[in-house]
Amino acid sequence: MISASGSLGQNYWSRLHGPYGGTVLELKKLPNGNLAALRNEGLYISTDNGEEWNRTEQGSVNSNLCMDVSSSGTVYLGKSSGGLWWTNNSGQSWSFNPISVAPHSGLWASVVIVKVSPQGLVLINNHISFNGGNNFTAFSYNGSTLLSRDYAFNSAGNIFSATQNGIFISADNTSSWTNINGNLPSLNASGLLTDGVNLIAALPGSGIFRTSNNGISWMEINNGITDFNISKLYKDVQNNYYAGTSEGRVFKSADQGNSWTQIFESHSVNLINSIYSSGSLVFLTSSLGIYYSDNNGISWSEKNKNLTVPVFNSLTSPDLNSIMTASGSGIHYSSDNGMSWVRRNGDLPSVFTNILHRCPNGEILTALKNSGIFRTSDNGVTWNLSNGGIEAGSGINNISNSTGGSIFALSSSAAFSDTVKLYRSHDNGNNWVKILQPESKFFNVLKTGVAGKIYLASLSSFPSKLLISSDNGNSWTERILDQFFFPGSFRVSGNDLYLISGGQIFKSSDEGITWEIIQNGGWSGSGISAFDVNRRGDIFVSHSGSIYESTDNGNTWNTHNSGLTPGALITNFFFDNSDYLYGVTYNNGIFKSADPTITNAVNSSSIIPDRYMLFQNYPNPFNP
CATH class of the missing domain: 2.130.10.10 (YVTN repeat-like/Quinoprotein amine dehydrogenase)
Known part of the structure; x- marks a missing residue:
């Protein structure tokens, strides 16, 4: 319905x-x-x-x-x-x-x-x-x-x-x-x-x-x-x-x-x-x-008023009412909920970055191709290299916090020519230790879940694979996902795993051993351009220009299109610290939900979101 x-x-x-x-x-x-x-x-x-x-x-x-x-x-x-x-x-x-x-x-x-x-x-x-x-x-x-x-x-x-x-x-x-x-x-x-x-x-x-x-x-x-x-x-x-x-x-x-x-x-x-x-x-x-x-x-x-940044690679919320974005036009910061913006590239050696990540201590990390990880404690006015332990030439494209306070960074190549490496930091990204180097070069997605669990997904190979660690990355369990042919987005919410394959949403509640199909909102075809799940398990989908939400595991769906400008196609979602939903588009800017997606949160500002990473996904239909 x-x-x-x-x-x-x-x-x-x-x-x-x-x-x-x-x-x-x-x-x-x-x-x-x-x-x-x-x-x-x-x-x-x-x-x-x-x-x-x-x-x-x-x-x-x-x-x-x-x-x-x-x-x-x-x-x-x-x-x-x-x-x-x-x-x-x-x-x-x-x-x-x-x-x-x-x-x-x-x-x-x-x-x-x-x-x-x-x-x-x-x-x-x-x-x-x-x-x-x-x-x-x-x-x-x-x-x-x-x-x-x-x-x-x-x-x-x-x-x-x-x-x-x-x-x-x-x-x-x-x-x-x-x-x-x-x-x-x-x-x-x-x-x-x-x-x-x-x-x-x-x-x-x-x-x-x-x-x-x-x-x-x-x-x-x-x-x-x-x-x-x-x-x-x-x-x-x-x-x-x-x-x-x-x-x-x-x-x-x-x-x-x-x-x-x-x-x-x-x-x-x-x-x-x-x-x-x-x-x-x-x-x-x-x-x-x-x-x-x-x-x-x-x-x-x-002189760029109304010349909106066309593609956003990442978005985070450093604190209440503030937003920071990364794109091919650099890093921008707003302290007034998106009413006005300043460029915050500081002394970074390059403007292009795929990642903005909020650490448990509130500092922001960004990663530049072949230049390593940089951090800011003043919302991008200044940036400092935070690369201790990261091997030279590592292209970091995923960063995620664990519930235990550690930060993990994944280095992998979009061209699959480099070896994948996973790094861990116990001190908010000041120092890193390499903890994993999988044999496969195709692991390109990093997520963290509850109880310190870490997930590495290989979505661009067949068969797709999933690596799971329950001990801060010291040991791993492998799942073969051969029932899926090049799945799309992979998400984690609580103890549940979600992915997209063939235009369908799949959910696993047993660490990827079995998967069930989530009934969709009546759409047909594989036109999903954005997909995400908030920390309560509410599912959000952008399909063919319409936005769908299910709060009951796909039994019913609501559409949320009011306020979107004609032709706006949301290509990715982000949640901020207060559970507001952001929809980023190709060529039509950023949209924010009028209300939090979780309205009964006790103190959502104390919850650190586990993902702020976005690969450019237009015209790609899925963002891993």
Whole structure:
């Protein structure tokens, strides 16, 4: 039986305000003065110089790769296996072309680059359109099929193309091309720009070069450049040059490249995707979102409101009303229940982490790939290496507390090329001892239960296996789960074990010896995108966009959809110290239950949750 639930007049879910950030691929100014920002999942428009962003719908949604804007204001988007889309009205309506011409006959092409000339020619990949994108003609570089990485146009009508095999010029709208590498030290070109007189080229590893004679000769112009891995070139209307690098640096030149000054550097940013400047205003887009300066790069702030982090890897609640999240955009912290957020990467060597874990003493641990475990006692303001006893190169991807006060950390490889290792700490993660190295490389899930029990699950092998320890990891019992074919999520609540297989929920009350099927909520198929069980044994399932809860072992189910925004797909659940439920989504932020899932708790703040780990699971249907 299924029934809808929720208090009268109150939604079950409320959406948190952020955190904001995540990769922004391009930023362009429209002729009407608005700004357009492109992310993989959509096109965003700002009418207030980046203070707030609003997503357009329809054709802009999902799989975007690149963007350009014509002089008339048409916005073109290139998509992965989606062809070319364009809008003349800031996303209110869209046209598209699947680009089903050679070499993409019968397929929707992946458009990895789109550039619009001042005359309105549209170039994508190795195709050109003379009618605004409605029809395309393929071209080659004198018989060679090369993929252009950038195009540039001059006032004489010439088209320049940067490829992995050199720079080319066409004086006849791509009918023929001439190689203009001249004396360049490398053929590998990543970016181009023109200023009416000069052609500027970026060569990763070699820096920036300039020609004033269409490539007959080139001059190196790297004075002041300290990072030669140039990924992006840009010129503003004042004829200032900008160069962004793959190491998160930006350089500016006010004298046609004769000298450069660094105006931006961040160890957290690993790639500058695009640059836009007007007067003293400078915008940068990166893997962490949009950075903004109103004083020519002297100081910077983030301009990401409504650009929600797309994928969350982990979530924990350090204390009452506070939330900490980890994602590809780094670690964010909120002290006001998700109303506002600050970035808390501190001095971590990398922003990307899969794990946030709350220790029994309240400190937070995080693990970085190949960099070990770090701890914070001030909610991420500072982080300190907490790696004593962890072998070099160990990629920690699970951390869990036992009821006896110990902490366990599992090192395993998603590619199954490394040996699995289990570590134990008796002092809140300051020091670790390796206690287990299973023969199988496929153990990838760590859970802890009551009475100090520890569970290691191998869900990505056949047959799947379960290792159980009742003595703090000193000895282990093995269970063969050959009745399940590559099961999904594995959970522990009290003395009960749960897993997903073939779209069904299974439960064991005897340490995995026998399993019973939990009657589902009437759904069909294997569309479970999230599954969890709270400490009382209440089951929560996200299936095909709906949220189900059973408090009686699957005999009856309630749906909890009120408060979810349209299209929000919850891809994982988390419980905080007070038994509130969090649902994290792909591209729609985080939702929190209005009430605790256990309302008769005596003092839930004294209970330390046993799991805060999340592998990125979109579009994976299950999170182990």
